[in-house]
Amino acid sequence: MSDTDDPMAINVDVTCPLPRSHDAERITLAYGDGGRLSRNFVREWILSRFRNPALEALGDAAVLKSSGRLAFTTDSYTVTPLFFPGGDIGTLAVCGTVNDLAVSGARPRWLSLALIIEEGLRWETLGRVLDSIQRTANAAGVSVVTGDTKVVPRGCVDQLMMTTSGLGELFGEAPLEASRLQVGDAIIVSGPIGQHGAAILCARDELGFEPAPVSDCACLHVPLMALQQAGLQPRATRDATRGGVAAVLHEWCQANGVAIDLEDDELPASPEVRAVCELLGLDPLFLACEGTFVAAVPPALIDSVLRVLRQHHVSRAATVIGRVVASRSTPVCVRRAAGRQVPLDEPAGSPLPRIC
Amino acid sequence: MNLIDDYRNPHRLQERLEVARRLATRRWTIMDVCGGQTHSLLRYGIETALADCMNFIHGPGCPVCVTPAEVIDAAIDLSQRPKVLLTTFGDMLRVPGKTGSLMQARAAGGQIRMVYSPCDAVQLAERHPDLTVIFLAVGFETTAPATALATLQAQARDLKNFAVLAHHVRVEPAMRGVAAAPSAPLSAFLAAGHVCTVTGYESLRSLAADFRLPVVVTGFEPLDLVEGIIGCLEQLESGRAEVENRYARCVRPDGNPDALRLIDRVFAVSHLSWRGFGILPDGGFTFREEYSLFDARRRFGLAPLSTLPADRESSCTAVLMGIIRPPECPLFGVTCTPDAPQGAPMVSSEGACAAYYRYAPPGATTDV
Numbered sequence: 001m002s003d004t005d006d007p008m009a010i011n012v013d014v015t016c017p018l019p020r021s022h023d024a025e026r027i028t029l030a031y032g033d034g035g036r037l038s039r040n041f042v043r044e045w046i047l048s049r050f051r052n053p054a055l056e057a058l059g060d061a062a063v064l065k066s067s068g069r070l071a072f073t074t075d076s077y078t079v080t081p082l083f084f085p086g087g088d089i090g091t092l093a094v095c096g097t098v099n100d101l102a103v104s105g106a107r108p109r110w111l112s113l114a115l116i117i118e119e120g121l122r123w124e125t126l127g128r129v130l131d132s133i134q135r136t137a138n139a140a141g142v143s144v145v146t147g148d149t150k151v152v153p154r155g156c157v158d159q160l161m162m163t164t165s166g167l168g169e170l171f172g173e174a175p176l177e178a179s180r181l182q183v184g185d186a187i188i189v190s191g192p193i194g195q196h197g198a199a200i201l202c203a204r205d206e207l208g209f210e211p212a213p214v215s216d217c218a219c220l221h222v223p224l225m226a227l228q229q230a231g232l233q234p235r236a237t238r239d240a241t242r243g244g245v246a247a248v249l250h251e252w253c254q255a256n257g258v259a260i261d262l263e264d265d266e267l268p269a270s271p272e273v274r275a276v277c278e279l280l281g282l283d284p285l286f287l288a289c290e291g292t293f294v295a296a297v298p299p300a301l302i303d304s305v306l307r308v309l310r311q312h313h314v315s316r317a318a319t320v321i322g323r324v325v326a327s328r329s330t331p332v333c334v335r336r337a338a339g340r341q342v343p344l345d346e347p348a349g350s351p352l353p354r355i356c
Numbered sequence: 357m358n359l360i361d362d363y364r365n366p367h368r369l370q371e372r373l374e375v376a377r378r379l380a381t382r383r384w385t386i387m388d389v390c391g392g393q394t395h396s397l398l399r400y401g402i403e404t405a406l407a408d409c410m411n412f413i414h415g416p417g418c419p420v421c422v423t424p425a426e427v428i429d430a431a432i433d434l435s436q437r438p439k440v441l442l443t444t445f446g447d448m449l450r451v452p453g454k455t456g457s458l459m460q461a462r463a464a465g466g467q468i469r470m471v472y473s474p475c476d477a478v479q480l481a482e483r484h485p486d487l488t489v490i491f492l493a494v495g496f497e498t499t500a501p502a503t504a505l506a507t508l509q510a511q512a513r514d515l516k517n518f519a520v521l522a523h524h525v526r527v528e529p530a531m532r533g534v535a536a537a538p539s540a541p542l543s544a545f546l547a548a549g550h551v552c553t554v555t556g557y558e559s560l561r562s563l564a565a566d567f568r569l570p571v572v573v574t575g576f577e578p579l580d581l582v583e584g585i586i587g588c589l590e591q592l593e594s595g596r597a598e599v600e601n602r603y604a605r606c607v608r609p610d611g612n613p614d615a616l617r618l619i620d621r622v623f624a625v626s627h628l629s630w631r632g633f634g635i636l637p638d639g640g641f642t643f644r645e646e647y648s649l650f651d652a653r654r655r656f657g658l659a660p661l662s663t664l665p666a667d668r669e670s671s672c673t674a675v676l677m678g679i680i681r682p683p684e685c686p687l688f689g690v691t692c693t694p695d696a697p698q699g700a701p702m703v704s705s706e707g708a709c710a711a712y713y714r715y716a717p718p719g720a721t722t723d724v
Contacts, residue, residue: 205472265366278360281447281705329719337364337578338373340401345714348695352446353472354706 027121032151045126046113046147049134054110054145062145064110066169071106073097074165082129082159084203086195086215087290089160090132095219095290097166098140099239102221103293105228106168108140113147114163119154129160140219142166172228180235181256185324186302188234188295189268190223190315191216193245197287197351198273201280213272218291223312232305234295243347245321246285246332248294250346253331261341262322262334281354285334286347296324363577364400372582373405379589385411385541386588387678389531390548391418391706392576398715400578406585411541413678414711416530417548419495420447420704422630427523428453430658431492434521435466437656441484442468442521443477444492445499451703458492474506474520481510481518490652493522497554500524500641501615504622507643507650519652523661525628525640527551528559533636535567537677544570544588549580549603554619556611560599568597575603622647628661632672632700672699675708682712689718 030037047056054062077093087095098108113133117126137144195216202212224237238248249260262285269277269284277284291314297305302320309318330343388394394414397403403412416422428451435442435458442458449459449470462468467487471477474491481489493503503520510518527548535542547560552573564571570591574584583602591598601607619641628640642661643651653660671685682688682701692698694710701707705714 207472274360330717336400337366337369338401338405339366339370340404342399342401342404342715343717345717349450352449352470354445354447354704 025122027117027123027151029119029151032149041149045130049130050144052143052145069170071101071104071168071170073100074163075100076163078161080158080204084215085199085212087217088129088132090129091136091217092290093162093164094133094136094140095217097164098142098219098221101166101168102224103237103239105170105172107171107225108142108166108168108221110145110167111137111142112165113144115149116157116161117151118157118159119151121159171225181252181258181296181324183258183324183326184299185235185296186299186320187260187322188297188318188320189245189292190309191292191317192268192270193289193292194269194273194284194287196290198276202276209276211272213276216289216291218314220291220293220314223309223315226308226312227305230308232301232308234297237293237295239293240289242288244286244288245294246344247347249332257327259325259328259331260322261325264334264336266321268317268319282351285344286351363579369578369582372579376406376582376586376589377409379593380409381593383410384543384592385413386544386546386585387413387415387542388546389415389417389527393546393581394708394711395706396576396581398711402578402581414708415534416633416676417527418704418706420451421700421707422525422633423494423523424629424631425453429455431458431521432461432466434490434656435461435468439487440467441480441487441489442492443471443480443489446470447704448492448494452697474503475509478506478509478518481515485517488517488519490519490521493520493524496525496527496551498550501554501618504618507622507647510650519655520650521652525630529636529639531563534677535569539679542678543592546574546584547571549573549575549607552607554612554615556609557599557601558609564597564599570597571599573601573603573607632676672701675701682709689713
């Protein structure tokens, strides 16, 4: 931070020197206990990064003004390691909540930020994460308007957990719902699948793949709003997080009483993700994405939707992967090499690497 | 050459499937030995594509499935002891023993960690001298060399806090058991390509001769599998029963001598209990005396492997022997599902029943 940028921080060194002498590198329980240390923390670490009138008022609640209908979402974030190729827990906490709003047809506007910090976390680590949050939120045009910090004893969380809640303003007539899929609709994904799940797996277990898969962690509201502005309304959109694309498709089938056929050779996965999956016995369809959405699109709109999506960096590789078909007992099937439709099961728990 | 896409080429696959169909003049029954082959045959729709002209039986080659429940229970017991860290492969975590799975044990406070290699467990032992790090080692001749190597590493580094709860099995005795079963309608084996990468295939010649069965060493990609099937059909239709290698890009006749030497140095061949199969003569490996320090069974006073009770579940044995197909079991999909497995072939994604449940679920109306 720069003291000259922050009128409230000018006095820090004069009146409230932070008692860091015994262990200046690590956060202690005292910072979550309210009182002066907590107040200094908010000023020095939070306000210095997230500047907006609603937050700077430092009230118990942020007061906001909205022009229309709101969408509201919340998500908690825990990831090991905190930093991974393509992002960190901070970028994840912004993108994840922004994307939940965006696929619900809302323009993301405001975020809350609740930190649960393990005693002993390095200040430098926290600073890097907060910088990521600031950068990602600024780029997405969302403001962090309220928050909370708790420091818990060692072992109660793994370094750092956070929760972000998000408010967004609906940009369409009605929110997008997974209740209107129709036979013949195309299933589109906005980019290569499984990047985040594979990146985390490799980073967490130091698997040494070269090149390592990079998380797709990114905000998706810009291409989704562009579709809306072009008058191209998908029947449904969903970001393919935990459980991957397979989980989204199974949920849609169940909610809509339809089935979905995928074409194996049309599934977009990077060579890195394919290599990880082949070696560990995993399927990219089951791995999490954090910057990739699935859309169900009426046949007449397919070409226009793809054209709009491909104009945006995060969705430049958008492609059709399958079709909605009539209901049957095996909701999601993939046509694989031998030309047969083979059922794709519903994810249950996180994918585990196989023995050999 | 692309080692994935070139072996999944749909046009080439259709051509070779057609060759297989034309070769078969009667309905032969072929057993794929390895769980990975079962998985691929179903995942890529090969079994369905050939269903009109041949039968497939899925053999006992899923290492997770054939590990007795008692071994899982022993691992859970160890994980709950003080100052112990139990490590194992990812897909062992969900396999139920008689007292639950390792994942459930971890939730209940057991010290359990997934590793990718037994050598990772050795490193953990080095980093945590205050803990005894135990590796739950399962699998065929494919994983046994790595367990042997880890044991030798621990010995070389004088790590007294490393131990192995080993249940390594040998594939050939199981193939013999299947071939000898009077009610099994077997015509030929697709031998497990990865196991043969280690063991070679010279040792399979007597099996082929003794039971007059073609044995074709086969890989795991769709085209590999169809080549293996064609190899079986060519032999069957011309009345031959030989060992043939259709996975030559990986498998040499003498296998991997270095890996075999590692196994032989650390382990001795012994009778072993297989889940769903009973005690198999020479069915697995136990630690040689000079490495008994690393044998978790000895270190922690568990029952020796040779005394484990035969773990036979009648329907499962029939599935593993190829006497019935998974959907013919009365429990399949009714009380026995991947979420609540009642027997060995349903417990791992590579078990025959679990593979059927996934790719050809009960009541399916697609063309599977």
